[in-house]
Amino acid sequence: MSTHIPLGFELSGVHCGVKQDADMEDLVLVVCRGGAVAVGAYTTNLICAAPVELDRRRTPTNDARVLVINSGNANACTGDQGDQDARRMGQLAATAIGGEEHQALVMSTGVIGESLPMEKIAAGIADAAGQLGDNADALAKAARGMMTTDKVPKVASREFVLSGNSVRILGMAKGAGMIGPKMATMLAVVMTDACLVPDDAQTLLKNAVDVTFNCISVEGHMSTNDTVLLLASGNATDQPLAGEDLSQFSAALERVCLDLARAIPADGEGATHLIAIDVSGCETDGDAFQIAKTIADSPLVKTAVTGCDPNWGRIVSAAGYAGVLFDPRQVSLSLVGTLLYKNGTPVTFDATSVSAEMRTRFEIDVVLRVGAGPGKCRFFTSDLTTEYIHINADYHT
Amino acid sequence: MSTHIPLGFELSGVHCGVKQDADMEDLVLVVCRGGAVAVGAYTTNLICAAPVELDRRRTPTNDARVLVINSGNANACTGDQGDQDARRMGQLAATAIGGEEHQALVMSTGVIGESLPMEKIAAGIADAAGQLGDNADALAKAARGMMTTDKVPKVASREFVLSGNSVRILGMAKGAGMIGPKMATMLAVVMTDACLVPDDAQTLLKNAVDVTFNCISVEGHMSTNDTVLLLASGNATDQPLAGEDLSQFSAALERVCLDLARAIPADGEGATHLIAIDVSGCETDGDAFQIAKTIADSPLVKTAVTGCDPNWGRIVSAAGYAGVLFDPRQVSLSLVGTLLYKNGTPVTFDATSVSAEMRTRFEIDVVLRVGAGPGKCRFFTSDLTTEYIHINADYHT
Numbered sequence: 001m002s003t004h005i006p007l008g009f010e011l012s013g014v015h016c017g018v019k020q021d022a023d024m025e026d027l028v029l030v031v032c033r034g035g036a037v038a039v040g041a042y043t044t045n046l047i048c049a050a051p052v053e054l055d056r057r058r059t060p061t062n063d064a065r066v067l068v069i070n071s072g073n074a075n076a077c078t079g080d081q082g083d084q085d086a087r088r089m090g091q092l093a094a095t096a097i098g099g100e101e102h103q104a105l106v107m108s109t110g111v112i113g114e115s116l117p118m119e120k121i122a123a124g125i126a127d128a129a130g131q132l133g134d135n136a137d138a139l140a141k142a143a144r145g146m147m148t149t150d151k152v153p154k155v156a157s158r159e160f161v162l163s164g165n166s167v168r169i170l171g172m173a174k175g176a177g178m179i180g181p182k183m184a185t186m187l188a189v190v191m192t193d194a195c196l197v198p199d200d201a202q203t204l205l206k207n208a209v210d211v212t213f214n215c216i217s218v219e220g221h222m223s224t225n226d227t228v229l230l231l232a233s234g235n236a237t238d239q240p241l242a243g244e245d246l247s248q249f250s251a252a253l254e255r256v257c258l259d260l261a262r263a264i265p266a267d268g269e270g271a272t273h274l275i276a277i278d279v280s281g282c283e284t285d286g287d288a289f290q291i292a293k294t295i296a297d298s299p300l301v302k303t304a305v306t307g308c309d310p311n312w313g314r315i316v317s318a319a320g321y322a323g324v325l326f327d328p329r330q331v332s333l334s335l336v337g338t339l340l341y342k343n344g345t346p347v348t349f350d351a352t353s354v355s356a357e358m359r360t361r362f363e364i365d366v367v368l369r370v371g372a373g374p375g376k377c378r379f380f381t382s383d384l385t386t387e388y389i390h391i392n393a394d395y396h397t
Numbered sequence: 398m399s400t401h402i403p404l405g406f407e408l409s410g411v412h413c414g415v416k417q418d419a420d421m422e423d424l425v426l427v428v429c430r431g432g433a434v435a436v437g438a439y440t441t442n443l444i445c446a447a448p449v450e451l452d453r454r455r456t457p458t459n460d461a462r463v464l465v466i467n468s469g470n471a472n473a474c475t476g477d478q479g480d481q482d483a484r485r486m487g488q489l490a491a492t493a494i495g496g497e498e499h500q501a502l503v504m505s506t507g508v509i510g511e512s513l514p515m516e517k518i519a520a521g522i523a524d525a526a527g528q529l530g531d532n533a534d535a536l537a538k539a540a541r542g543m544m545t546t547d548k549v550p551k552v553a554s555r556e557f558v559l560s561g562n563s564v565r566i567l568g569m570a571k572g573a574g575m576i577g578p579k580m581a582t583m584l585a586v587v588m589t590d591a592c593l594v595p596d597d598a599q600t601l602l603k604n605a606v607d608v609t610f611n612c613i614s615v616e617g618h619m620s621t622n623d624t625v626l627l628l629a630s631g632n633a634t635d636q637p638l639a640g641e642d643l644s645q646f647s648a649a650l651e652r653v654c655l656d657l658a659r660a661i662p663a664d665g666e667g668a669t670h671l672i673a674i675d676v677s678g679c680e681t682d683g684d685a686f687q688i689a690k691t692i693a694d695s696p697l698v699k700t701a702v703t704g705c706d707p708n709w710g711r712i713v714s715a716a717g718y719a720g721v722l723f724d725p726r727q728v729s730l731s732l733v734g735t736l737l738y739k740n741g742t743p744v745t746f747d748a749t750s751v752s753a754e755m756r757t758r759f760e761i762d763v764v765l766r767v768g769a770g771p772g773k774c775r776f777f778t779s780d781l782t783t784e785y786i787h788i789n790a791d792y793h794t
Contacts, residue, residue: 043718044718045714045717045718046716046717046718046722046723046725047713047714047716047717047725047728048717074710076710076714077710077713077714077738077741077743078742078743079741079742079743080742111710112708112710112711112713112714113709113710113738113743114743219695219696219697220694220695220696221695221696221697221698221711221714221715221718222714222717222718224710224714224717297617298616298617298618299616299617299618299696299781299785299789300616300618300789301618303785303786303789303790304789304790306786306790307789307790307791309790309791311509312474312510313471313473313474313508313509313510313621314509314618316444316474316509317442317444317473317474317509317618317619317620317621318618319443319444320442320443320444320445320619320621321440321441321442321443321444321618321619325443326443328443328444331444341474341510344474344476345475345476345477346474346475346476346510346511384696384786385786385790386783386786386787388696388700388786389700389703389781389782389783389785389786390783392696392697392700392701392704393700393701393703393704393706393782394704394706
């Protein structure tokens with residue numbers, strides 16, 4: 001796990017009792033005492049959680065001091081009580097680090113429809129405020145504190161030099177279930193010590209999210225709580241980034257977001273394969289996204305991959321109902337490097353050896369070309385297993 | 398099983414070897430020697446099978462003499478060879494009953510991407526032509542001959558009197574997997590001895606399909622082969638139906654289609670519950686459909702029902718990402734008759750007893766109100782089980 005915590009940030013993660021397992025952290029603080037530029041990307045679900053509404057009102061800002069996160073309870077569909085609890089949670093976190101209420105941001109993830117246990121949250125915030133640090137241990141606890149059904153914590157980072165200054169980007173995310181596209185997709189916090197003006201930060205985050213967090217799914221169910229926050233302390237550079245530095249930063253931010261985004265379906269509930277879907281030859285990138293998403297969301301495509309079955313008919317037929325116009329006679333498909341369908345006609349291939357190849361791989365490449373246009377998309381999803389059913393028929397989210 | 402075969406029709410079903418199991422019929426003939434009015438509703442998938450393209454060209458017609466159906470092979474994504482095979486299949490069926498090529502319609506269902514075994518098909522057509530009948534045994538064999546992963550054959554009928562004439566409607570359908578909405582959904586043949594002009598027949602079929610076959614799903618994957626055909630022999634009435642008779646017929650046709658449509662998710666692959674989703678209070682029926690479909694297609698909603706978990710948060714949050722605007726504070730939800738969420742706020746309820754109630758029922762009612770508008774929709778889907786995963790990770794469609 002990376003230990004390049006960007007300058008100006010301190011982290012902590014503690015167990016306060018929202019989750020039953022006493023070994024699992026469930027309350028996280030991310031503190032920037034000097035004040036960070038903060039921008040967000042949020043779920044587009046009409047039914048959104050109280051903390052999402054709060055953060056949406058408070059960003060963009062150039063003076064975020066603390067982010068408080070709890071897992072185990074989403075504070076979603078909780079009515080007026082939920083709004084009060086989210087505000088109170090931010091207020092407690094701000095007070096704990098000597099800040100003001102409007103300088104706090106809030107994230108929650110877990111069960112929908114139950115009110116937050118505010119006594120536990122309050123005790124957890126006090127505890128976490130006393131354990132802030134900028135070392136690997138603090139980061140590990142913070143990353144674990146965001147998890148719900150995740151099997152592994154998700155952290156990604158980059159360190160690079162801009163105009164002579166060393167700059168760091170560090171992100172942490174949670175995923176695993178209720179992961180669908182066209183939104184911020186889950187909880188992720190990306191910290192940097194680069195100096196950014198809020199408008200640039202918002203643009204960079206939107207651009208990065210569009211091609212990373214918005215291009216993944218597990219089962220395609222859009223959550224009520226999805227939030228990606230970018231926090232920029234400015235401690236590593238004197239002036240706001242501009243020109244070539246801003247471009248380089250943008251590319252690095254996209255790579256960090258991609259690492260985090262890819263890690264989510266790779267750790268999707270019950271997943272035995274990561275499916276990487278490349279669609280090209282469309283008129284627009286939006287068309288390619290729509291086709292890739294439709295393939296990714298098909299339970300028949302997912303279960304074919306689960307069974308290591310080179311069942312290209314399910315993939316091609318999913319493309320056909322994506323709502324995008326193309327010529328079926330220009331469609332070609334490769335699976336784990338083998339051409340199976342060319343210009344609308346099946347290619348003779350050795351199904352046994354392609355299936356064997358699928359068995360040896362964790363990442364299954366699906367490459368679909370539907371024409372000669374410039375539009376393309378790369379999308380990641382999980383396969384669908386009996387374990388996913390067990391998790392979601394038994395676990396109350 | 399109903400034996401009210403409409404006047405003018407003969408049926409047969411035989412095993413010709415497309416399916417491996419020698420006990421399963423896989424080739425079906427539906428014959429109307431006097432010529433039937435025939436209209437169709439077809440998949441809207443761009444990647445559609447050769448028989449769909451053939452039927453689309455040949456309907457509406459007022460002189461269909463024979464419909465030939467095979468199961469076990471979809472003749473989809475089979476290139477030019479597939480088009481030739483579909484034409485040849487129709488030609489053989491027409492010849493076998495003394496008709497002409499343009500009087501034949503064709504349906505196929507099963508594995509995608511493999512060419513039809515035309516020698517077996519030809520032998521099967523000859524065999525089936527010698528076994529035509531209008532009795533219960535012929536109907537049973539024909540209904541079984543359409544099945545793929547279906548556990549039970551699906552037949553529905555109505556008999557009623559219009560202006561002194563007894564009129565029959567009889568439908569048979571197959572379903573089980575690759576069932577998604579906004580299309581004809583699967584294979585279904587509806588026969589009647591009422592006399593209809595092609596334009597009326599087309600309108601009646603479209604209206605019936607919109608609120609029946611287009612309001613069901615299993616996993617939401619739209620097939621390449623979905624076709625509903627309405628065949629009207631005219632043997633029971635002298636003149637084409639009009640006025641009140643046509644309205645009564647339309648209502649009866651809708652009921653037959655609804656019986657068949659409902660039977661498909663009830664026999665969905667691996668299904669342990671049928672989920673009936675009623676959405677109301679929308680501005681339009683189309684909005685209500687969109688919300689109902691989004692709820693139906695969510696694997697999280699399906700697995701909650703599998704686990705008999707009254708997890709209303711998954712249902713409400715799915716409504717929120719359906720792409721339809723509504724006020725979250727006007728949303729109310731009942732599950733198996735218990736109010737769980739009222740005007741955007743959770744209702745205290747006994748989860749154990751609601752779960753127990755879900756365990757006793759096969760059909761799970763979900764009733765969602767999102768406002769005060771007139772738009773509504775009733776949608777049926779299956780739950781999602783480990784058995785669905787086993788079927789689709791192992792069965793090559």
